[in-house]
Amino acid sequence: MQPTTLEATARAVADGAVIELRGEIDGLARDALTGAYDAAAGPGSLLLDFSQVDYINSTGIALIVGLLARARSDQRPVSARGLTEHYREIFEITRLSDFMTILAG
Amino acid sequence: MFDAVQESALRDAVPIDIAPNDPLVAYLESAPGAVELAALDLESPALAELRASGITLVVPLVSNGELIGLLHVGRRRSDQDYSADDRRLLETLAAQAAPAVRVGQLVREQQIEIQARGRLEQELAVAQLIQQNFLPKELPQLAGWQVAAYYGPARTVGGDFYDFIELPDGRYGLVVGDVTDKGIPAAMVMAATRSVLRASAQRLQQPGVVLARVNDSLCPDIPENMFVTCFYGVLDPATGHLRYANAGHNLPLVRSGSESSELRATGMPLGLMPGMNYEECETTIAPDATVLLYSDGLVEAHDPEREMFGTARAVEVLAADHEAEPLIGDLLGALEQFGAGHQEQEDDITLVVIQRREAGPSSALADFKLDSAPGNEREAMRRVGAALESSGLTPARLERLQTAVAEATMNAMEHGNGYAADRPVRVIVAATELEAVVQIVDHGGDHEIRAAATPDIEAKLAGLQSPRGWGLFLIEKMVDRVDQHTAGSLHTVELAMRLKGGDDATDDA
Numbered sequence: 001m002q003p004t005t006l007e008a009t010a011r012a013v014a015d016g017a018v019i020e021l022r023g024e025i026d027g028l029a030r031d032a033l034t035g036a037y038d039a040a041a042g043p044g045s046l047l048l049d050f051s052q053v054d055y056i057n058s059t060g061i062a063l064i065v066g067l068l069a070r071a072r073s074d075q076r077p078v079s080a081r082g083l084t085e086h087y088r089e090i091f092e093i094t095r096l097s098d099f100m101t102i103l104a105g
Numbered sequence: 106m107f108d109a110v111q112e113s114a115l116r117d118a119v120p121i122d123i124a125p126n127d128p129l130v131a132y133l134e135s136a137p138g139a140v141e142l143a144a145l146d147l148e149s150p151a152l153a154e155l156r157a158s159g160i161t162l163v164v165p166l167v168s169n170g171e172l173i174g175l176l177h178v179g180r181r182r183s184d185q186d187y188s189a190d191d192r193r194l195l196e197t198l199a200a201q202a203a204p205a206v207r208v209g210q211l212v213r214e215q216q217i218e219i220q221a222r223g224r225l226e227q228e229l230a231v232a233q234l235i236q237q238n239f240l241p242k243e244l245p246q247l248a249g250w251q252v253a254a255y256y257g258p259a260r261t262v263g264g265d266f267y268d269f270i271e272l273p274d275g276r277y278g279l280v281v282g283d284v285t286d287k288g289i290p291a292a293m294v295m296a297a298t299r300s301v302l303r304a305s306a307q308r309l310q311q312p313g314v315v316l317a318r319v320n321d322s323l324c325p326d327i328p329e330n331m332f333v334t335c336f337y338g339v340l341d342p343a344t345g346h347l348r349y350a351n352a353g354h355n356l357p358l359v360r361s362g363s364e365s366s367e368l369r370a371t372g373m374p375l376g377l378m379p380g381m382n383y384e385e386c387e388t389t390i391a392p393d394a395t396v397l398l399y400s401d402g403l404v405e406a407h408d409p410e411r412e413m414f415g416t417a418r419a420v421e422v423l424a425a426d427h428e429a430e431p432l433i434g435d436l437l438g439a440l441e442q443f444g445a446g447h448q449e450q451e452d453d454i455t456l457v458v459i460q461r462r463e464a465g466p467s468s469a470l471a472d473f474k475l476d477s478a479p480g481n482e483r484e485a486m487r488r489v490g491a492a493l494e495s496s497g498l499t500p501a502r503l504e505r506l507q508t509a510v511a512e513a514t515m516n517a518m519e520h521g522n523g524y525a526a527d528r529p530v531r532v533i534v535a536a537t538e539l540e541a542v543v544q545i546v547d548h549g550g551d552h553e554i555r556a557a558a559t560p561d562i563e564a565k566l567a568g569l570q571s572p573r574g575w576g577l578f579l580i581e582k583m584v585d586r587v588d589q590h591t592a593g594s595l596h597t598v599e600l601a602m603r604l605k606g607g608d609d610a611t612d613d614a
Contacts, residue, residue: 024483026480028479057482057512057515058575069565069567072566085501086501093579
């Protein structure tokens, strides 16, 4: 089995930053996620783009919770797009969706 | 001379019973021939009775030295005594008649005996007919289970019975019972018990309540000194969950891994007293575990020295880990070897074996092992997905199951096997008529199984709770059923999705 990988790239947009995620969000995604958040530093909202993500496990959810906690203390609103129906449901079950805006598509 | 016999006396002849200990019998047995009653001086009720009915002379009918009857005559019409010639003639007649009378008596005795035996045989045949008519014609086909049953009637037919009752939601009622008597009355009580139990089982969920109901309906009509012992359990074949109650019946034996135990629950036999309560217990039958339900005909069988077969010997046979069907043969073999086979079977023997099979390669859609290494849960997801592609699960529900499989596999690799290289995780995928089932087996059998705490995201965001701890929570939310059990060092998590009635429209998160 190949080690799971996540590529996370941050780019600035008009009112904040977009973090584009590609790959799998599991325990091995920690550094990539932290790095991308650091790179997206600055004021304004944060949009997480999950459209290239095909796997999120419970450890990945814990990392997203950690990222949400940072954004909260930085007072940055977070939204998410590109979630599949399945992960959208998981975000609802875990109530992640109560703390970020889930955008369609 | 024969006109001497009073015709009216003959017409009105009433049989006179002579008690075997009447002194007259001893006297006549040794009498050489005709005896004048008037000349006798005996304290004999029979003599008095004979005299009272007008008999004056008797000639013993003797066959093979045994007094078999009397030839008797009343007073002569002339009122004179019988002459020596008369007496000789009567004695000759008696000597010739005696063997013929004896033959007649024997034929009659035999006819009576044949009639009595015929009635008994007929009664036994009827009892057997009732009995066997009410035993299951076929065994239930339970996916993932082996079921076998044996009923061996004693010659006189006791009141053993067993039953499998199909219940709503795919559950099964298991019944083994014994009526404490034999013959037609016991068979009737058995039939009544069975039908009340069947009816109650359909309406009432709890086995203890079912037995209480059966007890109450049996009590008013059951013959005195008769009662029924009965074990009743409700098995969910999908999970192995068994809820049971017992009305004084032999405790079923369970063999799981290397351990044997009894299914204990207290309760009075049925039909003794109305208003009884029956303790209800529950257990989960682990994969590869065997349950033996039986009647006292097994454990109370005696050897020629009157020693009983006993539960310990049954446990020994059970421990040899046989398949359900051979197990019955082995139990009967052990009984035979014990010596009970040398004499007539004392009581009915009933054996019911239910065995939960770990879904082996033959019935499994997939059965594979994965090294305990991070990331390998993705392989589990992929292969479970492939195995269940055409199972009828909707893609969305399959995806949920796969997520649960990934989480359970991660737990198995990390917590169960400690990521040890020599401890792979086994994944078994099977589909029953009702469910898609995935079993994930690790070596953490000695670990305590933790209940899933509901993670609190607010506490987590506030840093008051670890951001982790989503695994078990997710598993429980993703699938229709989660079961965990341990057998020896092996710990199994079973995840199941219903195949029917779970379309996406009802997929509420």
